[in-house]
Amino acid sequence: MNVTVLTLFPEMLQAITGYGITRRAVETGLLTVNAVNPRDYTTDRHRTVDDRPFGGGPGMLMKVEPLLAALKAAREQLGVPARVVYLTPQGRKLDQPAVDRLATEPAMILIAGRYEGIDERVVATEVDEQWSIGDYVLSGGELPAMVMIDAMARRIPGVLGHQDSAEQDSFSGTLANLLDCPHYTRPEEVNGLRVPEVLLSGHHEAIRRWRLKQALGRTWQRRPDLLEARQHSPGLNSEEQDLLAEYIREHSE
Numbered sequence: 334m335n336v337t338v339l340t341l342f343p344e345m346l347q348a349i350t351g352y353g354i355t356r357r358a359v360e361t362g363l364l365t366v367n368a369v370n371p372r373d374y375t376t377d378r379h380r381t382v383d384d385r386p387f388g389g390g391p392g393m394l395m396k397v398e399p400l401l402a403a404l405k406a407a408r409e410q411l412g413v414p415a416r417v418v419y420l421t422p423q424g425r426k427l428d429q430p431a432v433d434r435l436a437t438e439p440a441m442i443l444i445a446g447r448y449e450g451i452d453e454r455v456v457a458t459e460v461d462e463q464w465s466i467g468d469y470v471l472s473g474g475e476l477p478a479m480v481m482i483d484a485m486a487r488r489i490p491g492v493l494g495h496q497d498s499a500e501q502d503s504f505s506g507t508l509a510n511l512l513d514c515p516h517y518t519r520p521e522e523v524n525g526l527r528v529p530e531v532l533l534s535g536h537h538e539a540i541r542r543w544r545l546k547q548a549l550g551r552t553w554q555r556r557p558d559l560l561e562a563r564q565h566s567p568g569l570n571s572e573e574q575d576l577l578a579e580y581i582r583e584h585s586e
């Protein structure tokens with residue numbers, strides 16, 4: 334997947350290109366992340382990228398011309414048709430299904446706005462999709478862009494060490510509308526705190542049921558909205574219904 338970010342702060346992208354799974358995805362060529370800085374496409378002496386809003390109001394907006402010129406350069410750089418995404422509080426709330434679909438795009442241009450956003454004429458003529466990572470306002474679209482890139486990178490085959498299918502198959506995790514179960518690793522006891530015995534038992538069926546019960550129970554406790562969705566599509570099977578009922582009984586006395 335090839336991603337180009339339009340940003341006034343290209344160095345910020347080192348937060349994903351320089352560390353961990355996303356760094357390795359870039360190094361192995363499974364992912365490319367480039368930056369195009371609209372400031373490099375200004376023509377005035379002061380390299381102006383922002384201006385005051387018509388009609389008054391607080392703050393500044395990103396000007397049209399530098400953005401359009403940067404978009405043109407980004408499209409030429411990518412060389413193939415790219416999906417243009419604008420990260421904004423006015424966008425649709427990003428979720429895993431959206432990430433999974435976006436991750437199938439061969440090329441994307443992410444516009445990271447600064448100030449109070451960008452001139453609407455750029456949105457109207459160039460943006461394909463507007464996305465928000467949550468109902469809060471940040472100082473720029475760079476962090477949301479990196480959140481989207483990180484989430485998409487994990488869906489590219491070969492990027493995750495463990496078999497992708499393992500993640501797909503697991504009932505929990507955001508892919509299956511359930512919260513994940515608790516996880517433990519060595520030592521078996523620390524500060525008097527023990528690992529649940531079932532996880533040490535080697536009984537894979539008992540472990541599977543315990544993890545499913547914990548995932549269902551946690552979702553019931555923390556995210557009833559997710560559970561509601563899961564109860565309708567695809568619906569809880571009889572084992573899941575039994576395990577959830579058991580968890581609720583144990584957590585209601």
Ligand SMILES: COc1ccccc1CNc1ccc(C(N)=O)cn1
Nearest residue numbers: 420421446449450465466471473474
């Ligand atoms: C006032 O900032 C803006 C106003 C309009 C557009 C972009 C920005 C840049 N800031 C952003 C961007 C995205 C998100 C999000 N929730 O995805 C939060 N903040």
